[in-house]
Amino acid sequence: MILVYVECRDFKIKQSSLEALSEAKRRGDEIGIETTAVLVGHAVDALAPEVFRYGASKVYILENALLAHYSPSGFTQALVSLIEEIKPEIILFAATSMGKDLSPRLAAELGVSLASDCIQTAAKNGKLEVKRPIFAGKAFASFMLNSSPQMASLRPNVFPLAEPVDGHGETIKKEVVIPENQVKDKVTEILKAEGAELDVTEADIVVTGGRGMKGPENFDLLRELTAVLPHSALGASRSAVDAEWIDHQHQVGQTGKTVSPSLYMAFGVSGAIQHLAGMSSSKFIVAVNKDPDAPIFKVADFGIVGDLFQVIPPLKEELKKILSE
Amino acid sequence: MNLFVFVKRVPDTESKIKINHETNSIVEEGLNFVLSPYDEYAVEEALQIREAKGGQVTVFSVGPDETQTILKKCLAMGADEAVLIKDGAGETYDSLRTAKIISQVLKTKHTQFDLLLFGKQSVGADSAQVPSMVAALLDLPQVNVVTDLEIEGNAGSALREIEGAREKVTFMLPAVVSAQKGLNEPRYETLKGIMAAKRKEIPVVTLEELGIQPDELTIQLELTKIESPPARERGKIIEDEPGEAAKKLAEFLHQDAKVI
Ligand SMILES: Cc1cc2nc3c(=O)[nH]c(=O)nc-3n(C[C@H](O)[C@H](O)[C@H](O)COP(=O)(O)OP(=O)(O)OC[C@H]3O[C@@H](n4cnc5c(N)ncnc54)[C@H](O)[C@@H]3O)c2cc1C
Ligand SMILES: Nc1ncnc2c1ncn2[C@@H]1O[C@H](COP(=O)(O)O)[C@@H](O)[C@H]1O
Numbered sequence: 001m002i003l004v005y006v007e008c009r010d011f012k013i014k015q016s017s018l019e020a021l022s023e024a025k026r027r028g029d030e031i032g033i034e035t036t037a038v039l040v041g042h043a044v045d046a047l048a049p050e051v052f053r054y055g056a057s058k059v060y061i062l063e064n065a066l067l068a069h070y071s072p073s074g075f076t077q078a079l080v081s082l083i084e085e086i087k088p089e090i091i092l093f094a095a096t097s098m099g100k101d102l103s104p105r106l107a108a109e110l111g112v113s114l115a116s117d118c119i120q121t122a123a124k125n126g127k128l129e130v131k132r133p134i135f136a137g138k139a140f141a142s143f144m145l146n147s148s149p150q151m152a153s154l155r156p157n158v159f160p161l162a163e164p165v166d167g168h169g170e171t172i173k174k175e176v177v178i179p180e181n182q183v184k185d186k187v188t189e190i191l192k193a194e195g196a197e198l199d200v201t202e203a204d205i206v207v208t209g210g211r212g213m214k215g216p217e218n219f220d221l222l223r224e225l226t227a228v229l230p231h232s233a234l235g236a237s238r239s240a241v242d243a244e245w246i247d248h249q250h251q252v253g254q255t256g257k258t259v260s261p262s263l264y265m266a267f268g269v270s271g272a273i274q275h276l277a278g279m280s281s282s283k284f285i286v287a288v289n290k291d292p293d294a295p296i297f298k299v300a301d302f303g304i305v306g307d308l309f310q311v312i313p314p315l316k317e318e319l320k321k322i323l324s325e
Numbered sequence: 326m327n328l329f330v331f332v333k334r335v336p337d338t339e340s341k342i343k344i345n346h347e348t349n350s351i352v353e354e355g356l357n358f359v360l361s362p363y364d365e366y367a368v369e370e371a372l373q374i375r376e377a378k379g380g381q382v383t384v385f386s387v388g389p390d391e392t393q394t395i396l397k398k399c400l401a402m403g404a405d406e407a408v409l410i411k412d413g414a415g416e417t418y419d420s421l422r423t424a425k426i427i428s429q430v431l432k433t434k435h436t437q438f439d440l441l442l443f444g445k446q447s448v449g450a451d452s453a454q455v456p457s458m459v460a461a462l463l464d465l466p467q468v469n470v471v472t473d474l475e476i477e478g479n480a481g482s483a484l485r486e487i488e489g490a491r492e493k494v495t496f497m498l499p500a501v502v503s504a505q506k507g508l509n510e511p512r513y514e515t516l517k518g519i520m521a522a523k524r525k526e527i528p529v530v531t532l533e534e535l536g537i538q539p540d541e542l543t544i545q546l547e548l549t550k551i552e553s554p555p556a557r558e559r560g561k562i563i564e565d566e567p568g569e570a571a572k573k574l575a576e577f578l579h580q581d582a583k584v585i
Pocket of ligand 2: 331332333334361363364367385386387388420423442443444445446447448450451452453454455456
């Protein structure tokens with residue numbers, strides 16, 4: 001059986017978990033094993049039917065009031081007890097903040113290795129082979145998962161979501177017993193960023209500003225663009241972050257976030273190797289830079305050599321026009 | 326406070342990565358190896374905690390002899406002691422192996438600590454696994470991707486980055502914390518620090534001394550292939566009057582790329 005950890009935030013299932021579930025179903029069918037899901041938390045039952053629409057035949061619900069808020073040690077304890085009972089061959093996570101935090105703890109607890117942030121999976125002789133970026137995407141490495149269970153986390157925004165079906169399945173609810181002192185690290189509060197902006201790793205469109213933006217006030221131009229573009233987020237180069245024009249949560253690159261949106265738009269970004277590492281796997285790349293020799297143009301599908309301050313306003317209007325049609 | 330920091334020697338971020346397809350590995354010749362960038366934040370945080378509360382900072386690294394260089398850098402920044410755990414395996418991309426070695430050190434040789442500090446991820450392997458794995462193997466609390474850390478007595482509180490927000494996490498010491506950019510500004514080495522670091526002995530611990538059986542370190546991720554990412558072709562680059570250029574770009578996005 002394949003078990004997919006399904007993450008809930010604000011009483012919603014994360015899209016990237018459904019992507020992982022979709023991929024699990026594709027591989028599970030190929031290998032000939034069942035695809036199942038697990039939800040951990042408190043009062044998450046109502047979300048269970050959603051996973052049947054993406055191919056799970058069973059959903060396990062691990063319920064405990066102590067797990068109402070995320071705790072890596074607590075969630076691991078809950079998952080270990082289920083995994084020892086149902087013995088899945090493969091366990092998949094979405095490589096979200098929570099997935100990246102929880103999956104290695106669980107893997108070590110189970111004594112197995114883990115491939116993180118994979119961008120491709122394949123079934124080989126009943127096992128999984130996965131591909132993952134190394135050096136922030138400057139190279140790709142493929143691995144056969146030789147452990148039991150096999151474990152991997154899948155990068156968000158990479159695996160296609162399955163067409164939802166009118167599926168049904170079995171809901172298995174388990175009250176997990178966890179001594180309070182086993183919940184060693186507790187989330188006590190969630191501080192939302194200004195305006196609850198979408199994170200660059202989750203957006204379909206990333207609009208990035210570099211040092212060419214000249215100052216923090218000009219990022220408003222980019223904010224106006226993201227306001228027009230659906231499911232978009234604001235990115236930044238490290239130079240813009242280091243100048244304190246924008247918070248480092250927005251930084252894209254080798255020491256920032258790696259993104260693979262459908263569309264990446266870079267304004268006043270030169271395209272240093274560390275920046276390219278973080279965004280080169282975007283489906284389409286667009287760049288506006290006044291320097292025709294800027295390295296960003298080497299990876300751009302469409303580039304404009306020109307002054308971003310003159311290009312952005314008419315571009316916003318053109319996009320608005322298209323989107324309103 | 327007994328503060329332990331775990332650091333890794335990695336190729337610097339400027340590196341162009343070349344692949345040897347015969348040996349299925351990254352060509353190391355010509356690469357400039359440095360202290361992994363996130364580990365610098367971990368070292369700095371340890372130094373700041375020591376300065377505020379007193380105590381001792383010890384830096385550990387698992388790697389080949391050449392790792393001495395980054396350990397010297399940590400000493401020059403101000404760490405009190407450094408320990409090299411000698412491992413000739415090279416890059417295995419298997420974080421569990423590294424985490425087992427580190428936890429064995431902490432179970433057998435260096436058992437007294439209040440806080441274990443890591444980088445959130447090592448540049449290159451990019452796994453972001455070792456800290457959580459060590460926490461699991463030692464049954465400790467963990468907080469990863471930390472941008473703010475406070476220690477009061479034997480309790481800690483940290484802010485960790487998640488999608489579009491920060492989580493506040495509370496825990497008891499000893500604990501595992503991994504550093505994200507934003508936690509602090511790593512200091513430069515001082516000349517005095519560099520001189521002192523030069524004279525300092527770095528003890529070397531071998532895997533045999535730790536009593537680790539080779540079969541405990543079997544690599545479970547079997548590397549089958551290393552390849553370059555698919556090359557991107559240079560697309561259409563235009564130079565035009567801004568209004569006209571913007572119009573062409575919008576048309577491209579709508580009609581050709583179909584992303585809008
Ligand atoms: C250890 C390490 C890690 C790093 N990690 C990252 C990382 O994660 N992410 C990252 O981005 N960088 C990273 N860097 C930094 C990287 O090397 C570059 O310094 C940085 O990406 C440059 O940012 P930039 O393109 O905004 O600025 P610049 O290189 O200064 O480029 C600005 C560009 O704007 C253009 N421009 C100026 N005015 C205009 C205008 N009016 N209209 C149009 N174009 C204009 C210029 O032609 C120029 O190309 C890292 C560096 C190191 C050493
Ligand atoms: N060989 C190593 N020796 C010491 N610490 C390491 C080693 N590898 C990884 N680490 C620590 O674990 C962190 C995360 O690494 P990784 O899981 O490889 O992304 C690094 O930033 C280091 O703090």
